[in-house]
Amino acid sequence: MFIKIKTNQLQLFAMVAAILFIVVFFTVMTDGSFISPRNISNLLRQTAIVGVLAIGMVFVIVSAEIDLSVGSMMGLLGGIAAIFDVWFHFPIVLTILLTLGIGLLLGLFNGWWVAYQRVPSFIVTLAGMLAFRGVLVGFTDGVTVAPTSSAMSVIGQSYIPFSWGISVVSLLCLGLLARVYSRRKAKQQHGVRNQSAKFEYSKAIAMVVALLALVFILDHYRGIPTPILLMGGLIIILTYVAKRTAFGRRVYAIGGNIEATRMSGVNVERTKMLVFGLNGIMVAVAALILTSRLGAGSPAAGNMAELDAIAACVIGGTSLAGGVGTVFGAIMGALIMSSLDNGMSMLDVPTFWQLIVKGAILLLAVWLDVKTKKAR
Amino acid sequence: MKQPLLDMRDIVKSFSGVRALNGVSITLGEGEVLSVCGENGSGKSTLMKVLSGVWPYGSYEGEIYFQGKLIQANGIRDTEALGIVIIHQELALVQELSVMENIFLGNEIGSFARLNDEAMHHRASELLARVKLDIQPDTLVRELGVGQQQLVEIAKALNKNVKLLILDEPTSSLTSADIRILLNIVGELKAQGIACIYISHKLDEVLALSDWVAVIRDGDHIATKAASELTQHDIIAMMVGRQLEELFPREDHEIGEVVLRVNKATAIQAGAFRPQVDEVSFELHRGEILGIAGLIGSGRTELMQCLYGCYNGQYRASIELEGQTKQIRSQRSALAAGIAMVPEDRKRHGIVPIMSVGRNMTLSVLDNYKANHFSSVFGSVDEDKEYQDIEEYIARLKVKTASPELAIKHLSGGNQQKAIIAKCLLTHPKILILDEPTRGIDVGAKYEIYKLMYSLVKEGVSIIMVSSELPEVIGISDRVLVMHEGKLKGEFDHQGLTQEIIMNCAIKEGA
Numbered sequence: 001m002f003i004k005i006k007t008n009q010l011q012l013f014a015m016v017a018a019i020l021f022i023v024v025f026f027t028v029m030t031d032g033s034f035i036s037p038r039n040i041s042n043l044l045r046q047t048a049i050v051g052v053l054a055i056g057m058v059f060v061i062v063s064a065e066i067d068l069s070v071g072s073m074m075g076l077l078g079g080i081a082a083i084f085d086v087w088f089h090f091p092i093v094l095t096i097l098l099t100l101g102i103g104l105l106l107g108l109f110n111g112w113w114v115a116y117q118r119v120p121s122f123i124v125t126l127a128g129m130l131a132f133r134g135v136l137v138g139f140t141d142g143v144t145v146a147p148t149s150s151a152m153s154v155i156g157q158s159y160i161p162f163s164w165g166i167s168v169v170s171l172l173c174l175g176l177l178a179r180v181y182s183r184r185k186a187k188q189q190h191g192v193r194n195q196s197a198k199f200e201y202s203k204a205i206a207m208v209v210a211l212l213a214l215v216f217i218l219d220h221y222r223g224i225p226t227p228i229l230l231m232g233g234l235i236i237i238l239t240y241v242a243k244r245t246a247f248g249r250r251v252y253a254i255g256g257n258i259e260a261t262r263m264s265g266v267n268v269e270r271t272k273m274l275v276f277g278l279n280g281i282m283v284a285v286a287a288l289i290l291t292s293r294l295g296a297g298s299p300a301a302g303n304m305a306e307l308d309a310i311a312a313c314v315i316g317g318t319s320l321a322g323g324v325g326t327v328f329g330a331i332m333g334a335l336i337m338s339s340l341d342n343g344m345s346m347l348d349v350p351t352f353w354q355l356i357v358k359g360a361i362l363l364l365a366v367w368l369d370v371k372t373k374k375a376r
Numbered sequence: 377m378k379q380p381l382l383d384m385r386d387i388v389k390s391f392s393g394v395r396a397l398n399g400v401s402i403t404l405g406e407g408e409v410l411s412v413c414g415e416n417g418s419g420k421s422t423l424m425k426v427l428s429g430v431w432p433y434g435s436y437e438g439e440i441y442f443q444g445k446l447i448q449a450n451g452i453r454d455t456e457a458l459g460i461v462i463i464h465q466e467l468a469l470v471q472e473l474s475v476m477e478n479i480f481l482g483n484e485i486g487s488f489a490r491l492n493d494e495a496m497h498h499r500a501s502e503l504l505a506r507v508k509l510d511i512q513p514d515t516l517v518r519e520l521g522v523g524q525q526q527l528v529e530i531a532k533a534l535n536k537n538v539k540l541l542i543l544d545e546p547t548s549s550l551t552s553a554d555i556r557i558l559l560n561i562v563g564e565l566k567a568q569g570i571a572c573i574y575i576s577h578k579l580d581e582v583l584a585l586s587d588w589v590a591v592i593r594d595g596d597h598i599a600t601k602a603a604s605e606l607t608q609h610d611i612i613a614m615m616v617g618r619q620l621e622e623l624f625p626r627e628d629h630e631i632g633e634v635v636l637r638v639n640k641a642t643a644i645q646a647g648a649f650r651p652q653v654d655e656v657s658f659e660l661h662r663g664e665i666l667g668i669a670g671l672i673g674s675g676r677t678e679l680m681q682c683l684y685g686c687y688n689g690q691y692r693a694s695i696e697l698e699g700q701t702k703q704i705r706s707q708r709s710a711l712a713a714g715i716a717m718v719p720e721d722r723k724r725h726g727i728v729p730i731m732s733v734g735r736n737m738t739l740s741v742l743d744n745y746k747a748n749h750f751s752s753v754f755g756s757v758d759e760d761k762e763y764q765d766i767e768e769y770i771a772r773l774k775v776k777t778a779s780p781e782l783a784i785k786h787l788s789g790g791n792q793q794k795a796i797i798a799k800c801l802l803t804h805p806k807i808l809i810l811d812e813p814t815r816g817i818d819v820g821a822k823y824e825i826y827k828l829m830y831s832l833v834k835e836g837v838s839i840i841m842v843s844s845e846l847p848e849v850i851g852i853s854d855r856v857l858v859m860h861e862g863k864l865k866g867e868f869d870h871q872g873l874t875q876e877i878i879m880n881c882a883i884k885e886g887a
Contacts, residue, residue, distance in 0.1 A: 186760055244756045246742040253739055256728035263686060263725045264739040264799060265711040323730050 011317050012203070014368070015332045022336065026343035034343055037220035044218075045156075045293070047331075047338040048227035049074075049286045053309035054316070054330040055231075055238050056282025059275045061313050062242075064255040064322025065114060065121035067276065068306050069128030070283050075302035076136040077103050077287035082145040082297025085152050092151035100284045106132070107280020111273035129306065137299050146296035155230075156292030159223035162215075168229070169215050172236075173208040180204045227289045231331075234285065239327045241278075251275055255322025311358070312337055315365040336361070379444055381406045381571050382427075382540060388437035389422055396422045397436070398595040404540070404588070407569045409562065411582040411603070413611055414592035415846070420575055423592065424542055427573075428462040429455040442540070459539030463529045463546060469517045476500040476513035479532045503531040507561050522649075523554025530561060541565065542573045547581060551649055559585055577671050577883055579608040591615055609876075612883070616846060616875035624851030625823065627830040631854060632662030635838050636807055641693035643678050643862075652678040653691070654862035660807065660840060663833045667853030667870075668842045669878050675862040676842045677720055680809050683840075684717040685710045697806070711740060714806035718796050718813055720842070726796045727784050734766040734780035737798045741765075744802075769798040774824055790821025797828070808832065811842045826852055846875040858882050 026034040033039060053070055060067045077099055084095040106128075113124040160168075180200055218224050242248040250271045253261040262268045286305075291297050316333030318325030340361065344354045382404040389397040397419050404410050414420045426436050429449030440447040442458055449455045452462075469478045479500050486492035500513035507527045517525060526546055533541055543562070547555045562572055562585060576582055582589060583603055590600040591614040598614050636659065643653035653675045660666050670676045681687035683695070685704040695702050702713045710717070719725035728736055738745070744765075745758045766780050773794040777787055784792055793813065800808055810829075814822045829839055829852065843849050849856055850873050858866040858881040866881040 186763075240756070244759075246746060246757055249735065249739075249742055249757060253728045253731060253735075256730050257724075259725050260728050261739065263684075263707055263717070263719055265707045265803070266739065267708060323728070 041221040043342045051334040052286040054312040056279035057309040058330045062325045069125040071302045071305035072132035074287045076132045078291040079297035103280040103284025108277040111276025115269040115272035156289045158226045162219045165224040383441040386438040400597040409572045409586045410588040411574045411586040419595040461533035461538045462542040465545040471518040474514045636660040637696040639694040643691035645689040665839045667849040667856040670859035674859040716800035716805035717809040720811035729785035732781045790817040
């Protein structure tokens with residue numbers, strides 16, 4: 001128990017420390033413009049797409065699989081959304097629903113091959129990575145589908161007014177504190193040892209402070225960007241799915257030991273297929289944000305995004321061996337990646353250096369993780 | 377007296393405080409065959425691992441002299457260099473490579489840059505002739521039968537200039553024709569001066585082949601005698617000759633009507649030459665503990681896998697549960713029908729190591745805790761309700777854990793096993809299958825598990841227990857079935873049952 005708390009704290013601290021270090025570093029290097037409200041707003045909007053992808057990817061990786069197709073799938077779904085919007089003038093709600101539905105189907109398709117046909121997910125999704133991109137280029141004839149309607153641009157480009165934003169976020173903060181309190185009480189009732197009160201409450205309060213600070217900073221620019229609110233909502237919902245639902249529990253069990261889980265009577269195949277279906281929906285959400293932000297469906301959209309999503313998960317403490325990982329960690333990973341992108345772009349670091357640095361950070365993060373685990 | 381080829385003196389090997397070998401001494405001369413006999417888990421394999429260098433010098437007590445020199449092996453390569461080669465029960469050939477490539481794997485002829493295929497081909501032909509195998513050296517190993525593969529292994533050993541060949545249950549998966557060929561080869565090698573240590577449960581082979589027979593029981597060296605002075609019965613008596621201690625808390629309980637009727641259960645593994653389970657029929661009564669004995673590979677575990685719907689291969693069985701015919705096609709349908717199983721391999725099939733003790737326990741019954749039924753998939757788990765069950769079963773089964781939230785991998789084997797049993801009990805089974813329930817568990821935890829079994833049968837649960845430990849089978853069961861090569865060989869009441877009776881039934885051909 002003692003060891004477990006220790007490493008939990010360690011991982012969290014390491015992640016927060018890394019982010020703080022990056023923020024301080026770039027703030028100094030850019031004479032403060034890195035933490036200007038405008039840049040923070042930009043940074044977060046850049047995070048939204050990779051963040052949403054990472055949320056879905058966490059489930060896939062926790063179940064000890066991988067999805068290499070999300071970049072192409074996001075491009076395809078974004079293209080489809082643009083086609084519905086630009087060519088057919090579908091109402092925005094219909095476009096959204098159709099895109100989400102197709103995302104679900106594509107995900108389930110991947111999952112069916114992995115779970116029921118036993119083709120390794122690396123291969124299934126590698127095939128998807130090629131084929132989805134091909135379908136996209138075929139549909140669009142290789143040209144950009146533009147311009148999207150003004151309704152479409154709401155998803156990725158609009159901002160939530162301050163009064164709305166502050167009330168939603170305050171409510172959220174209260175909910176968070178109440179939840180920590182009620183969990184602790186329930187555990188006490190059942191005689192389960194709690195983590196130290198100081199640790200849990202300071203964690204919650206730190207989050208509340210960070211959230212509120214963010215709202216006020218963003219207010220100095222244009223308010224909370226809609227994609228960020230979307231991502232925030234998804235973080236909460238999918239953390240709930242991961243931690244509190246039977247489905248989430250089974251995903252972790254499958255990643256921990258699939259044979260034992262099967263022996264326990266869990267429908268392993270269906271659960272795995274649903275994981276990919278869920279991932280497909282997340283990809284669809286990311287695709288809608290992307291198309292809305294670009295104002296177009298591009299045949300090259302989403303190229304290599306799967307690697308960013310996987311990197312975000314891994315930096316955020318998700319184990320490729322399965323069974324370990326959190327939504328929150330993946331978001332932190334995504335934030336680290338996009339901060340690096342953003343900061344280096346502001347410093348006019350050449351693109352090739354950006355790639356090298358990101359690669360090095362990925363390697364370093366996992367190396368540290370392996371080292372600390374061995375030390376135990 | 378001539379200097380012996382092999383001289384193992386007072387070998388002691390412990391695993392985390394438990395003695396697996398307790399001062400075993402063995403000597404063997406050139407060109408002699410020694411058979412090592414003992415029950416499953418008696419320490420035979422450990423002894424062979426010590427000899428072959430799997431456990432390096434220094435990790436055991438005692439000394440091994442080979443050709444008069446002390447062996448200080450650091451791994452299997454060192455003993456192979458001396459001429460000691462072990463051939464395992466599970467063959468270690470690379471299926472996709474040719475016979476020749478397998479024979480020379482790790483000992484290739486030629487330089488780093490270029491292999492001398494011609495020389496290897498020539499030498500391989502010679503070696504294959506020595507083991508009387510009439511195949512081309514470039515045949516792929518996967519095209520060969522199990523018996524032929526065994527001979528390829530021996531050819532590989534001959535290439536390493538073997539002086540002492542160790543065969544670990546070489547015939548357990550062979551047909552009788554292949555067995556005859558293999559025994560002939562061993563006889564010829566013997567004539568060429570190659571010594572052999574032979575490990576087998578097949579006592580007729582043991583007596584036909586060996587000069588000496590050594591018996592090991594619970595890590596103790598019981599005796600080494602000339603094979604000519606022994607009968608099969610003598611060996612069995614030495615193998616099992618321990619007294620039943622007061623380890624088994626037998627309690628009176630009522631046995632009711634038939635709850636389970638299994639008719640002609642058959643299980644076939646693709647590529648096997650005989651069914652792993654061959655038309656086995658039996659009945660199980662309410663509140664009964666049915667023991668199933670047999671050697672490893674006799675089909676015990678496979679029979680249980682058929683009942684629990686997790687056999688990896690083709691199987692059919694007509695199963696009648698409380699008068700109703702049931703189709704058991706998966707673990708899910710077994711659990712739904714009221715059959716739960718504690719699997720043999722706890723690490724692989726039992727626990728999810730990084731999950732908490734509590735969550736391992738509730739893995740089968742998560743649906744019971746769904747608070748809101750808005751979706752069968754995403755329904756949330758009512759953790760308060762879950763905690764109540766976890767607490768109840770931790771108390772009931774006396775699972776010793778610092779917290780239900782501790783990862784289960786930190787628990788001892790006995791407590792892990794209790795948690796797995798709790799997982800099964802939470803499904804409220806009518807029939808509980810326990811496959812080797814006390815393997816690798818200390819005596820105290822064993823006792824508690826036995827107690828629990830009796831309290832369960834008193835509640836009307838029926839238990840099927842598969843076990844390799846004969847005292848346990850006799851001490852706990854009401855009735856015992858004995859399996860041999862996939863078939864049901866005997867059925868005994870526990871009254872008056874002895875280990876000799878079971879071993880006779882489990883070992884002898886056609887008895």
